[in-house]
Amino acid sequence: MTQAPAKQSAREKLLDAAFSVIRAQGYSATSVDDLCRAAGVTKGAFFHHFASKEALAVAAANHWNETTSALFAAAPYHAPEDPLDRVLGYLDFRRAILQGDLPEFTCLVGTMVQEAYGSNPEIRDACRVSIFDHAAHIERDIAEAMDRRGMTTTEWTARSLALHTQAVLQGAFILAKAEGTAEGGAALAAQSVDHLKRYIEMLFTLEERANAA
């Protein structure tokens, strides 16, 4: 648990470079030389730390999982006592971090898995773990919110709703990229998050009305 000071190893520099370069260009279009240039290291350093370009992608996906886990764990939305408020707070947080250029707020593993799912199982698995692990965190709050309200539905589960939130976010990123500008794209993504939040509010509000009746 050292807190990386000024000195950063070539490995760390390469992983950081991978985050930004791959999110901007995609995995296949990013060459090993691109990564070395962005990280300010040589090819020798690259292949000293990673057996292959593929191995770096797997390491980057795992590192992404750790980095984002820490980011969301440290986020303020966990404070509310009502788990539903935590879920809605999570969405507010996701909406709030839609800032800067597109490669800065889009998802590394969502981008990579599209290029790797068919031809590179190891990368795909690392991406899947990152996405589904993250969804599992939200699932816990959703399940607790349902539990607390005694909600029973056969139509959907906490898991399917948690995965749906991730689908909305990933899809919002695609539309943002298609839109062209960072601001316009972020606004588009924010609107999708708003729709999602409204949906979840309605799901739980209707339940409370039903219980009240």
Added chain:
Amino acid sequence: MTQAPAKQSAREKLLDAAFSVIRAQGYSATSVDDLCRAAGVTKGAFFHHFASKEALAVAAANHWNETTSALFAAAPYHAPEDPLDRVLGYLDFRRAILQGDLPEFTCLVGTMVQEAYGSNPEIRDACRVSIFDHAAHIERDIAEAMDRRGMTTTEWTARSLALHTQAVLQGAFILAKAEGTAEGGAALAAQSVDHLKRYIEMLFTLEERANAA
């Protein structure tokens, strides 16, 4: 309006090949030789019909727009008199076509735009047109459904809801690819479509209750 018989030009064969190969491998990972091999033509034919690999991508995106437009125009969901039923029917249709392998039901332009948005404006624009044109069709039915019910909301628009449907679908494809198997992925995507459909039903149902009161 000739209905392509057995004879297909190299151009058509290449565009068809691009649909399947790029959806399976991504744009950057697909070489010109890959496309030629899949289409059963030579490189000479490729560069006779397309000025560059990039030009083929643009043509493929445009062709995708035409192909999918025709598919959805011919779909049965346009029959209902109530525009809301057409919107819900559209979602049923999207859910129903989640079949076969992943490259068969996922979106070409959604895949390509992720790799092209930063480095290739022409491809990005062609993808954007395809996605937003499609959304505009759904927007029309949504707007009509709102209009018919005299719905007025400042929180969302027909356009934002239409774009949200596309975000959900695109995101569902990413989760499907991450999941690993075609069946599991399709099931995951279907659940997201279900959530989306439930959301839209609730949006309009609540409005009707409010109007009734």
Added chain:
DNA sequence: GACTCGATACCAACCGGTTGGTATGTAGCG
């Protein structure tokens, strides 16, 4: 209807640059 002519569609071989990856060397440190 035989003949040319230019345009279109396509092909096989090839080119220079880039790719992921390797072989070898070396500076610093315990």
Added chain:
DNA sequence: CGCTACATACCAACCGGTTGGTATCGAGTC
């Protein structure tokens, strides 16, 4: 000394793209 952490130089394969050429066809000419 031996080990880690890099750097330099290099390679074969592959990349997008070009070349020079051929096969086919419809329009025009006599």
